[in-house]
Amino acid sequence: MIRNHSTFQKLSLLFTLAIGAPLASAQQTTVTGTVTEPGGEPLIGVTVTVPGTKTGTVTDIDGKYSLNADAKDKIKFTYIGYEPVEEAIKGRTVIDVVMQENSASLNEVVVIGYGTMDKKELTSAISHVGEKDFLSVSSLDPSMMIQGKVPGVSITNTGAGDPNNQASIQIRGVSSRSAGLGPLIVIDGVPGGNLTNINANDIASFDILKDGAASAIYGTRGSNGVILVTTKKGQRDGAVHTSYTGTFAWDKANRDLKMLSAQEYRAVKLGWGDRGVDLGGNLDWFDAVTRTGFTQQHTLTVSGGNSNSNYRVSADFRDANGIDLRSGRREYGARASIMHTTKGGLFTISANIAPRIINRSNAD
Numbered sequence: 001m002i003r004n005h006s007t008f009q010k011l012s013l014l015f016t017l018a019i020g021a022p023l024a025s026a027q028q029t030t031v032t033g034t035v036t037e038p039g040g041e042p043l044i045g046v047t048v049t050v051p052g053t054k055t056g057t058v059t060d061i062d063g064k065y066s067l068n069a070d071a072k073d074k075i076k077f078t079y080i081g082y083e084p085v086e087e088a089i090k091g092r093t094v095i096d097v098v099m100q101e102n103s104a105s106l107n108e109v110v111v112i113g114y115g116t117m118d119k120k121e122l123t124s125a126i127s128h129v130g131e132k133d134f135l136s137v138s139s140l141d142p143s144m145m146i147q148g149k150v151p152g153v154s155i156t157n158t159g160a161g162d163p164n165n166q167a168s169i170q171i172r173g174v175s176s177r178s179a180g181l182g183p184l185i186v187i188d189g190v191p192g193g194n195l196t197n198i199n200a201n202d203i204a205s206f207d208i209l210k211d212g213a214a215s216a217i218y219g220t221r222g223s224n225g226v227i228l229v230t231t232k233k234g235q236r237d238g239a240v241h242t243s244y245t246g247t248f249a250w251d252k253a254n255r256d257l258k259m260l261s262a263q264e265y266r267a268v269k270l271g272w273g274d275r276g277v278d279l280g281g282n283l284d285w286f287d288a289v290t291r292t293g294f295t296q297q298h299t300l301t302v303s304g305g306n307s308n309s310n311y312r313v314s315a316d317f318r319d320a321n322g323i324d325l326r327s328g329r330r331e332y333g334a335r336a337s338i339m340h341t342t343k344g345g346l347f348t349i350s351a352n353i354a355p356r357i358i359n360r361s362n363a364d
Contacts, residue, residue, distance in 0.1 A: 028068050028069065028070055028071075029068070029069065029070075029071055029089070029091075029093055030066060030067070030068055030093065031066070031067055031068075031069055031075065031089060031092065031093055031094070031095055032064065032065065032066045032093065032094055032095075033064070033065060033094055033095040033096045033097065034059075034062070034063045034064050034065075034096050034097075034307070035048075035059050035063045035064075035065065035077055035079075035096075035097045035098075035099060036063055036096075036097075036098055036099070037082075037098070037099060037101070038098060038100060038101075039204075039235075040235035040236065040237060041063075041233065041235075042059070042061075042062050042063025042064075042236065043059060043063050043079055043082070043099060044059060044060070044061055044063065045058050045059060045079070046058060046059040046063070046065070046077055046078070046079040046082075046099070047077070047078045047079065048065045048067060048075060048076070048077055049075070049076050049078075050067070050069045050070075050073050050074070050075060050076070051073075051074055051076050051086075052073075053069075053073070055067055055068065055069060060345050061341060061345045061348060062236075062307055062308075062341060062345060064307075069089060070089070071089055071090070071091050072089070072090075073088075073089055074086055074087065074088050074089065075087050075089060075095060077097050077099060079099060081101060081102060082099040082100060082101055082102055083099065083100045083101075083102045085097050085099055126207065126208065126209055126210060127150045127151065127153070127206075127207070127208045127210070128205060128206070128207050128208075129146050129149055129150065129205060129206040129207075129208075130204070130205050131203065131204055131205065133146075133149055134146050134149065134200070134203075134206070135200065135201070138247045138248075138249040138295065138297070139200070139249075140163050140196065140295065140297075140318060140320055140329065141157070141166060141167050141195065141196050142195045142196075142198055142200045142203060143155055143166075143167045143169055143195045143196075144157060144160070144167050145200060146206055147167075150206075150208050152171070152210060153169065153170070153171050153208060153210070153225075154168075154169070154170040154171075155167050155168070155169050155170075156168050160251070161251055161253065161293060161322050161323035161324065161327075162322045162323070162324060162327045162363055163293075163295065163320035163321070163322050163327065163328065163329040164322075164327065164329050164360050164361075164362055164363075166195075166196055168181070168182065169182050169183055169227070170182070170183075170224075171183050171208065171210050171224060171225030171227075181224060182224060183208075183222075183224045183225035183226055183227050184215070184218055184221045184222050184224070184225070184226045184227070185227050185229065186218070186226060186227065186228050186229065187229045187231070188229070188230065188231055188352055191218065191221060193229065195227075195229070197333075197354075197356055197358075198229065198231075198354075199297075199299060199314065199316045199318075199333055199335065201245050201297075201299040201301070201314065201316065202231050202232055202299075202314055202316075202335050203229060203230070203231060203232070204230045204231060204232045204233075205229075205230045206227060206228070206229060206230075207227070207228040207230070208225065208226075208227050208228075209222070209225060209226040209227075209228065210225050231335065231337065231352070232303075232312055232337075233303075233310060233312055233337055233339060234303035234304050234305040234310035234311045234312040234337070234339075235303060235304065235305060235310065236305045236306055236307055236310050237305075238304075238305075238306050239304060240302065240303075240304040241301075241302070241303045241304060242300075242301065242302050243300075243301045244298070244299065244300050244301075245297075245298070245299045245301075246296070246297065246298045246299075247295075247296070247297045248294075248295070248296050248297075249294070249295040249296075250292055250293065250294055250295075251292065251293030251294075251295070251322070251323055252292050252293070252323075253286075253290055253323050255286070259284075259286070261282070261284070262281060262282040262283075263282065266278070289324065289325055290323050290324065290325065291321070291323060291325055292323075293320070293321050293322050293323045294320070294321050295318075295319070295320040295321070296318070296319050296320075297316065297317070297318045298316060298317045298318075299314055299315070299316040300314065300315050300316075301313070301314040302314075305339075308340060308341050308342075308343070309338070309339065309340040309341070310338075310339050311336070311337065311338045311339075312335075312336070312337045313334070313335070313336045313337075314334065314335050314336075315333070315334045316332075316333050316334070317331075317332055318330070318331050318333075319331075322363060324363035324364075326361055326362075326363045326364065327361060327362065327363035328360070328361035329358065329359070329360050329361070330358075330359045331356060331357060331358040331359070332356070332357045333354070333355065333356035333357070334353075334354070334355055334356075335352070335353070335354040336351075336352070336353045336354075337350070337351070337352050338350065338351045338352075339351075
C-alpha cells in the first residue's frame with residue numbers, strides 16, 4: 001500500500017531501537033508525540049533520540065513515538081529526505097513535530113521499488129512530481145500535466161483537441177512491437193490502472209521508476225517503466241475538511257497556413273487545364289467543422305480523521321467539447337478512501353472505491 005507522501009516512506013520501519021536503557025532518575029519523564037510531514041501525513045520510521053545519551057526509538061505506522069528522558073534534555077528527530085528537528089523538552093510530556101522536506105539530501109539517496117540506493121550506483125533516475133508541480137495545468141488527461149516535468153520521459157498527444165484522445169507515454173523508448181510501449185500504471189499499489197479515469201485533484205503525487213532495479217518487482221509488466229500514482233488521503237487531525245476546486249479551459253486550433261478563399265482561388269490563373277466543375281460554393285470547410293473547445297471541471301471534497309482512522313470522499317463532474325464539432329466527453333465520478341488502524345498498530349485496513357460514468361462522442 002502506497003501512503004500519501006514521498007516514495008521513500010513506503011519502506012515502513014516497524015521496529016524499535018533497543019540501544020540502551022536510561023538510568024532511573026527522579027527528573028525523568030515519558031515524552032510522547034506524533035511526527036508528520038507538512039501535508040499532515042504521519043512519517044514512519046523517524047529516528048527519535050536524546051543527544052548525548054543512548055536513548056532512542058523510531059516512530060510507528062501512525063508516526064507516534066514514546067521515550068523516557070530528563071526534563072532538561074532535548075529530543076532530536078532525523079529522517080532521510082527531511083530537515084532534522086531538535087526540540088527542548090522543558091517539562092513537556094507531549095511534543096508533536098512537523099518535519100520539512102530537504103531536497104538536497106534526497107539528491108544523494110534514491111528510492112527504488114523495494115529499497116534505497118546511492119545515486120552513484122544507479123544507471124538512470126527516479127523522478128517525483130508533487131501536486132504543486134502538476135495541478136497548475138488544466139487537462140482531462142493527468143499524464144499531460146507532467147509533460148516536460150520529468151527528464152527522459154516522452155509524453156505526446158497528437159490529437160489534444162479531442163478530449164477522448166489519450167497521450168502516449170514512453171519512458172525507455174521503443175522496446176516492443178506488439179506488447180505496447182507505455183509504462184505500467186500503478187494506482188495506490190494496484191497495477192494496471194488508467195490515468196484518464198482519475199480526477200487530477202485526487203492525485204497527491206507521481207513517482208516515475210525508470211531504473212531497471214526499481215521496477216524489477218513488477219516483472220515483465222514493468223519493462224517499459226512504472227508510474228506510481230498516489231492518491232490523497234484524509235488528514236488525521238480530528239477535524240473535518242471541505243474543499244471545492246473548479247477549472248475552465250479553452251482549446252483553439254492553430255492555423256499556421258492561411259488558405260485562399262474560394263474567390264481568391266478562382267482569381268488565380270494556374271496556366272494548366274480546367275480546375276474542375278465550379279458550383280459556386282464559398283464555404284470555408286475548416287471553419288464549418290471546427291469550434292473553440294471548452295472544458296470545465298468541478299470537484300467537491302470532504303475529508304477528516306483521527307489517530308486511528310481517516311477518510312476522504314470526493315465527487316467530480318467533467319465536461320469537455322473538442323475542436324471537432326462531434327467530439328465530446330462528459331463524466332461523473334467519485335472516489336472514497338477509508339483507512340483504519342487497529343489499536344496497537346498491528347493491522348491497517350484500507351478500502352478505495354472509485355466509480356465513474358463516462359459518455360463519449362467520438363469524432364471521425
